[in-house]
Amino acid sequence: MKTIPTLGEILQSQGVSRRGFMKYCAATASLLALPPAMVPRIARALEQARRPSVIWLSFQECTGCTESLTRSSSPTLEGLIFDSISLDYHHTLQAASGEAAEAARHAAMQENMGNYLVLVDGSIPMGNPGYSTIAGISNYDMLMETVEGAAAVVAIGSCAAFGGIPGADPNPTGAMSVSDLVKDKPVVNVPGCPPIPMVITAVLAQFLTFGQLPDLDIHGRPTAFFGQTIHDRCYRRPFYEQGKFAETFDDEGARKGWCLFKLGCKGPITYNACATVKWNAGTSFPIESGHPCLGCSEPGFWDKGGFYAPLSTGKFDSGEKLAGAAVAGVALGAAAAVAGRRRQAKYMKEG
Amino acid sequence: MDLLEFARGPALQFAAYILVAGVIWRLVGIIMLKEKPEFSEPRHPGGLMAALKVIYTRSFTAAPFKRATLYPKMLAYVLHIGLFVVVLLFVPHIVFFEGFLGFDWPGLPNNVIYFAGVAAVVAGIALLVRRLTHPVLRLISNFDDYFSWFITLLPLVTGLLMPVRMGVRYETLLAVHILSVAVLMIWLPFGKLGHTFLVFITRGTTGMVFERRGAKT
Numbered sequence: 001m002k003t004i005p006t007l008g009e010i011l012q013s014q015g016v017s018r019r020g021f022m023k024y025c026a027a028t029a030s031l032l033a034l035p036p037a038m039v040p041r042i043a044r045a046l047e048q049a050r051r052p053s054v055i056w057l058s059f060q061e062c063t064g065c066t067e068s069l070t071r072s073s074s075p076t077l078e079g080l081i082f083d084s085i086s087l088d089y090h091h092t093l094q095a096a097s098g099e100a101a102e103a104a105r106h107a108a109m110q111e112n113m114g115n116y117l118v119l120v121d122g123s124i125p126m127g128n129p130g131y132s133t134i135a136g137i138s139n140y141d142m143l144m145e146t147v148e149g150a151a152a153v154v155a156i157g158s159c160a161a162f163g164g165i166p167g168a169d170p171n172p173t174g175a176m177s178v179s180d181l182v183k184d185k186p187v188v189n190v191p192g193c194p195p196i197p198m199v200i201t202a203v204l205a206q207f208l209t210f211g212q213l214p215d216l217d218i219h220g221r222p223t224a225f226f227g228q229t230i231h232d233r234c235y236r237r238p239f240y241e242q243g244k245f246a247e248t249f250d251d252e253g254a255r256k257g258w259c260l261f262k263l264g265c266k267g268p269i270t271y272n273a274c275a276t277v278k279w280n281a282g283t284s285f286p287i288e289s290g291h292p293c294l295g296c297s298e299p300g301f302w303d304k305g306g307f308y309a310p311l312s313t314g315k316f317d318s319g320e321k322l323a324g325a326a327v328a329g330v331a332l333g334a335a336a337a338v339a340g341r342r343r344q345a346k347y348m349k350e351g
Numbered sequence: 352m353d354l355l356e357f358a359r360g361p362a363l364q365f366a367a368y369i370l371v372a373g374v375i376w377r378l379v380g381i382i383m384l385k386e387k388p389e390f391s392e393p394r395h396p397g398g399l400m401a402a403l404k405v406i407y408t409r410s411f412t413a414a415p416f417k418r419a420t421l422y423p424k425m426l427a428y429v430l431h432i433g434l435f436v437v438v439l440l441f442v443p444h445i446v447f448f449e450g451f452l453g454f455d456w457p458g459l460p461n462n463v464i465y466f467a468g469v470a471a472v473v474a475g476i477a478l479l480v481r482r483l484t485h486p487v488l489r490l491i492s493n494f495d496d497y498f499s500w501f502i503t504l505l506p507l508v509t510g511l512l513m514p515v516r517m518g519v520r521y522e523t524l525l526a527v528h529i530l531s532v533a534v535l536m537i538w539l540p541f542g543k544l545g546h547t548f549l550v551f552i553t554r555g556t557t558g559m560v561f562e563r564r565g566a567k568t
Contacts, residue, residue, distance in 0.1 A: 269521055304356065314364075325368040326371050329371060332372065337384055340383075
């Protein structure tokens with residue numbers, strides 16, 4: 001009988017040193033806000049964990065989430081960990097196609113009934129099942145069939161978590177998020193456009209280590225990564241407090257790395273780990289590259305006004321209605337004055 | 352639409368309509384009233400200079416009333432200067448005004464804003480305590496006084512809480528802050544907060560009438 005290798009054995013066979021592995025475990029513990037004493041437990045659990053079966057469903061999406069994950073490694077340890085899960089179904093990455101691909105999905109579901117993880121990127125069109133199909137199966141039908149025997153569902157990216165760009169006004173396909181449709185399974189949202197790869201792997205690591213999903217915030221996101229705003233952890237925050245702001249993308253403030261609030265930064269209302277975990281193996285994050293945060297990990301970020309409109313700008317209609325209010329004010333004032341004059345005349349007459 | 356979107360959009364929009372219509376309504380209604388006929392000979396011609404004089408002199412405590420009014424007057428100054436600094440010199444607020452005025456002006460560092468805001472809140476609380484403990488003031492105070500006090504301090508307090516948070520999410524506090532400003536905008540033309548736009552008109556009118564009648568201004 002074929003023995004399924006543990007993650008520890010797989011990592012060893014791929015040349016990952018014990019030291020490197022422990023570093024990954026310490027980083028994961030830190031990211032999940034766990035005490036250092038938990039590091040050996042994470043290491044032991046990860047070493048002994050069998051490859052969990054993962055079914056990755058891609059619906060109305062741009063493959064950016066997969067790109068984010070695959071390009072995160074050159075190779076990084078979390079990339080190898082990800083390679084080491086049993087990714088039994090993934091449109092972009094799998095070799096099989098057509099009926100063979102669907103057969104692989106069904107086989108993974110039957111063999112791991114109740115234990116497999118479903119990762120979803122992309123939103124689900126509910127306006128018409130024909131808007132997005134895979135092997136002739138509508139996204140909705142495939143999602144509901146697949147999650148039936150799942151241990152948990154992880155919605156990867158803002159489209160799966162909140163509807164994302166397909167769900168933006170006027171939402172032509174009736175796009176819905178995973179949590180809008182899946183009510184009887186635990187759903188973890190890992191939003192972002194795309195999400196940080198380390199966050200995806202850390203959620204999987206926590207599931208492997210403790211057999212449970214992380215604590216979630218009001219939007220179903222792991223609090224370890226989405227507990228603080230970008231603004232709270234931004235290295236440009238001191239400039240915000242000092243009142244030093246970049247006014248344009250090429251002025252003195254921009255060159256000096258001042259706060260990007262006036263250029264539309266949504267950091268104050270965006271909960272994500274970009275400012276701490278960063279991107280491209282910890283190289284930088286959008287604000288560090290001189291661009292304001294778009295707030296891509298927040299629900300409905302696409303419809304929250306202009307990306308370059310400052311957060312404190314009001315959302316007013318055209319001035320015509322305000323002019324109408326002014327005209328109404330003049331009319332009311334004139335009417336009040338006429339009534340007042342009549343009263344005055346009456347009092348004067350009466351002496 | 353979440354709470355913040357509602358606050359930034361429809362709520363602020365509606366409040367702006369009421370504010371504009373209400374302020375113009377009050378101003379036109381007062382300015383178009385008939386002047387009371389004067390039956391006595393004018394002691395002085397009155398006019399604009401008389402109005403400006405009273406606008407200036409009423410900004411300070413008159414000597415005979417110094418002892419009685421110095422304390423509340425100082426508190427009122429702290430409250431008003433604090434409000435001015437917070438509302439007009441905090442950069443995110445300047446950005447808000449720039450959104451519809453089309454121009455901006457320099458702001459101050461946040462520490463200065465926080466200091467001015469806290470000073471204004473403390474002065475506001477002290478003024479309320481005085482109102483509640485002063486026998487005459489308490490007697491002549493009504494809902495308008497207390498609600499105007501509340502709705503002035505609420506945006507200040509919610510704004511000052513934002514950097515502190517105290518367990519409340521930033522966007523929730525921001526939404527509550529904007530909504531409190533919206534309520535303030537709606538109330539402003541109709542209650543005693545109307546002095547925001549009436550203060551110099553009423554003082555000037557008083558100055559002109561008093562000067563004409565020969566009163567010392």
